[in-house]
Each structure stands twice: as C-alpha cells, then as structure tokens.
Amino acid sequence: MTDLSAVLEATGLLAGAGGLGYAKVRAPRVYWSLVGLPVTWGRFTLTYRSTMDVCGLTVQPSRLRAFLTRNVARREVLPVAPKVRRVRGTSTGLRVTLRLPAGLEPADVIAASERLRHAWGVHSVTVAETKPGFVELRMTGYDVLRRVRMPRATRIDGLAVPVALREDGTAYVRDYQKVPHALTLGANQSGKSVYQRSLIKSLAQVPVALVGIDCKRGVEQSAYAPRLSALAITPDASASLLDVLVEQMESRFDLLSLHGVSDVWELPEGLRPVPIVVLVDEVAELFLISSKKDEERRERIVTALIRLGQMARAVGIYLEVCGQRFGSELGRGATMLRAQLTGRVVHRVNDKQTAEMGLADVAPDAVMPAGLIPAERPGTAVAADSSGGWVKIRTPRTSRDEAAAVCREYAHLVPELPALDPYRPHVPADLPARGPSLVKPRPVTE
Numbered sequence: 001m002t003d004l005s006a007v008l009e010a011t012g013l014l015a016g017a018g019g020l021g022y023a024k025v026r027a028p029r030v031y032w033s034l035v036g037l038p039v040t041w042g043r044f045t046l047t048y049r050s051t052m053d054v055c056g057l058t059v060q061p062s063r064l065r066a067f068l069t070r071n072v073a074r075r076e077v078l079p080v081a082p083k084v085r086r087v088r089g090t091s092t093g094l095r096v097t098l099r100l101p102a103g104l105e106p107a108d109v110i111a112a113s114e115r116l117r118h119a120w121g122v123h124s125v126t127v128a129e130t131k132p133g134f135v136e137l138r139m140t141g142y143d144v145l146r147r148v149r150m151p152r153a154t155r156i157d158g159l160a161v162p163v164a165l166r167e168d169g170t171a172y173v174r175d176y177q178k179v180p181h182a183l184t185l186g187a188n189q190s191g192k193s194v195y196q197r198s199l200i201k202s203l204a205q206v207p208v209a210l211v212g213i214d215c216k217r218g219v220e221q222s223a224y225a226p227r228l229s230a231l232a233i234t235p236d237a238s239a240s241l242l243d244v245l246v247e248q249m250e251s252r253f254d255l256l257s258l259h260g261v262s263d264v265w266e267l268p269e270g271l272r273p274v275p276i277v278v279l280v281d282e283v284a285e286l287f288l289i290s291s292k293k294d295e296e297r298r299e300r301i302v303t304a305l306i307r308l309g310q311m312a313r314a315v316g317i318y319l320e321v322c323g324q325r326f327g328s329e330l331g332r333g334a335t336m337l338r339a340q341l342t343g344r345v346v347h348r349v350n351d352k353q354t355a356e357m358g359l360a361d362v363a364p365d366a367v368m369p370a371g372l373i374p375a376e377r378p379g380t381a382v383a384a385d386s387s388g389g390w391v392k393i394r395t396p397r398t399s400r401d402e403a404a405a406v407c408r409e410y411a412h413l414v415p416e417l418p419a420l421d422p423y424r425p426h427v428p429a430d431l432p433a434r435g436p437s438l439v440k441p442r443p444v445t446e
C-alpha cells in the first residue's frame with residue numbers, strides 16, 4: 001500500500017514537474033503567474049537589502065541619521081538603500097517603485113540593471129524614471145517579445161496610439177504630439193509593413209485624416225482605402241498631393257495667426273482643424289529618378305517633404321515615413337529631411353550603415369542592438385527618439401486583412417477635407433457618412 005502511494009505520489013510529482021516544464025516553454029505567461037511571480041517576489045523581498053548593497057546601490061547615511069541610529073535607536077549604522085514604495089506583480093513580470101536616497105541617481109540604477117537581473121533571476125530589468133527622485137524597476141519574467149501579446153490595459157489616448165510591445169512588457173506608444181514625425185527603416189522582410197499595419201489599425205480609430213503615399217502602385221495601402229482621405233500611388237500624383245498638403249499647412253498657419261496662437265492645440269475646440277497623418281511607404285521611390293525629366297518632380301517632392309518636416313507639426317500635420325534605407329545615397333535633401341524625422345524605428349538591417357542612418361544621430365547607443373536583431377524575429381525593432389533613449393520592441397503580428405477590416409469599420413471617421421477630395425481613393429458607395437473635420441481637444445501633456 002505504501003509502495004503504491006509512493007509510486008502515485010512520484011508519478012504525480014513527475015507529471016506536475018513535466019506540466020510545469022511544458023508550461024514554462026509553451027505558456028510562459030501561465031508559468032510566470034503560477035510559479036515565477038511568487039518565487040521572484042519572495043526572492044526580491046528576502047534579498048532586497050543585500051542585493052542593493054552588493055550592486056552598489058546604497059549610500060552612507062547622513063551624519064545626523066547615523067548619530068540618531070547609533071545613540072537613540074541603539075542600532076548598527078547601515079548604508080541606506082532606496083526605499084521600496086510599491087511592488088506590483090503583472091502577467092509578464094514584477095514592477096517595483098523605488099525612492100532614491102540623496103546621492104543616488106537613476107543612471108546608477110540603470111548601470112546596475114544587469115546585476116539586478118542576475119541577482120533576482122529574471123529575464124530583464126529596465127529602469128524608468130517616473131518622477132524626480134523615483135524610479136520604477138520593470139522586471140520581466142520571460143522573453144515577452146517571443147510571442148507578442150499587447151497588455152490588456154492598452155488604449156488609445158488622443159494622438160497617442162499603441163503600436164507594439166516593449167521588451168519591458170509595456171506598450172510602445174506612438175505619440176504624435178510628443179514626436180510629430182518619424183522614420184521606420186528595415187531590410188526586406190524585416191517587418192516594416194506589419195509595423196505600418198499595426199499603426200494604421202490604431203490610427204484608423206482616431207479622428208484624424210490619413211493620407212497614403214505608396215508608389216509601389218498602392219500594393220500595401222490600397223487595402224486601407226475606406227479610411228484614407230487621400231492616396232497617391234505614382235510619383236506624379238505624390239508630387240501634386242504633397243503640394244496640396246503644403247497649401248493646407250499654409251492656410252492653417254493663416255488660421256493660427258488670425259487667432260494669435262502658435263499651435264493648433266491652442267485654438268478653441270470648435271476651430272481646431274483635424275490632424276493629418278501622412279504615411280509614406282518606401283520613401284526611396286520618391287527620391288530616385290530614372291531620367292533627367294524626372295528631376296523637377298523630385299525637387300518638388302523633396303522640397304514639399306522638407307517644408308512639412310520643418311513646420312507642419314504646429315498645424316497638426318505629421319509625417320510617418322518608411323523605407324529600406326534613408327541616407328545620402330538618395331541624393332540632395334535626404335539627410336535634411338531625415339533630421340526632421342526624429343522618431344526612429346529600425347528593424348533588422350543588412351548593414352551597419354543603415355542602423356547608423358536610422359539611429360546614430362538620435363541615440364548612438366541603439367546602433368549596436370539594432371544590428372543584432374535576428375532574421376528569425378521579424379517585427380522586432382529598436383525604437384528611439386531625440387531624447388537619446390531607446391527600447392527594443394516587437395509588433396503584434398497583424399495581417400493586411402485585419403488592418404483593412406479596421407479601416408472599413410472606421411470609414412465613418414474620414415473627415416471632411418475638400419482639398420483632398422481629388423485624391424480620395426475609390427471606396428464602395430455603401431460606406432457610412434464622413435466624420436467631423438474638427439476635433440475635440442486633448443490637453444497637451446509633457
């Protein structure tokens with residue numbers, strides 16, 4: 001009898017262990033919630049002080065504090081570690097808010113993040129400064145970019161739209177009010193189109209005008225026609241569409257000057273023109289020319305793009321440019337335009353120069369990780385902006401049909417913009433009426 005129960009027990013244990021091993025590989029989220037999270041939380045709680053000590057994240061107490069500890073509390077005087085303000089478990093990891101003592105700064109914690117990762121046995125530790133004197137340690141229990149699932153609480157907030165998952169398990173958000181123009185680069189099959197689809201899927205639900213420029217005869221963007229206010233699929237059409245956008249920009253500046261403000265978001269709600277996002281697919285098609293007679297058109301296109309890049313932010317016109325490479329080999333004006341596109345998303349690239357084109361001027365530290373993105377992880381990219389910070393992201397796998405379905409569903413949000421009507425792509429007649437050409441305000445948050 002005892003033998004039988006021992007065998008059953010052992011079999012049960014083995015099955016349990018096997019199940020856990022299986023879950024760890026096949027369902028890391030479930031494994032993390034059942035096993036990883038309690039173990040890591042326990043290890044963090046038990047070893048916090050000593051870990052901070054060995055990782056060099058403690059400071060000597062002030063003289064007064066040392067005096068009081070020694071003479072009033074009659075305790076040994078120990079170095080001071082950051083105070084734990086909050087510990088929170090998530091489905092991907094553990095978040096810890098720390099209050100830094102005088103003498104420690106966020107850069108010290110960032111520098112120690114690799115040591116903290118080893119000490120607590122987690123997949124990654126990233127550090128974000130949440131407010132002066134406070135940092136959040138974002139630990140992930142497993143590689144969240146292996147199979148992307150956006151956090152459940154992700155939502156669109158005005159012109160801040162979620163596009164991908166960051167390696168710390170939070171959503172990567174494209175915020176047009178913070179970073180108005182962006183450039184997405186990557187080699188063939190690196191995941192640029194999927195990134196654009198994910199972006200369009202989110203943008204389609206926002207009251208903005210979407211303008212497509214896709215000189216590969218619209219093979220990608222024509223699927224989004226129901227939600228597009230304009231689509232150009234040839235360089236000639238792109239040149240005249242960009243001229244119209246520059247005219248729009250100028251008339252919006254007239255409106256700003258009439259009301260004595262410098263930004264559309266300062267206009268009264270009822271007068272604010274709808275934001276326009278211009279999505280340029282494969283930008284090289286606009287720059288490269290095959291004969292001398294195309295030169296004038298190229299000049300028009302490049303001038304219009306540079307003017308939009310330099311000034312259009314203030315009037316709510318934003319550029320989202322995508323290409324395989326974007327450097328001086330595209331000719332005059334390319335590097336000048338690139339300098340205006342301060343948001344950068346670089347997917348896998350074929351050579352170091354492409355990573356440098358995309359990242360060296362805004363976040364030099366991001367060049368190396370961009371060059372290390374493996375081919376078997378399409379959709380993975382390094383995102384950076386002119387703040388110098390960067391993060392590894394991966395887009396959720398999004399099919400063209402999925403993005404097209406969202407565009408059809410939100411076709412009623414295509415705003416009234418008569419100047420763009422000649423460029424409106426053909427859409428089925430049974431689609432609902434258009435949305436308003438003015439938008440509700442969103443307080444600008446810094």
Ligand SMILES: Nc1ncnc2c1ncn2[C@@H]1O[C@H](COP(=O)(O)OP(=O)(O)OP(=O)(O)O)[C@@H](O)[C@H]1O
Nearest residue numbers: 186187188189190191192193194378379395396397
């Ligand atoms: N996030 C992702 N997860 C899984 N697979 C992805 C992801 N992103 C892209 N892929 C896959 O990688 C392949 C290439 O993606 P995509 O078409 O977006 O690349 P691309 O850079 O636009 O290529 P090209 O320049 O050749 O058009 C596709 O088969 C796509 O399904």
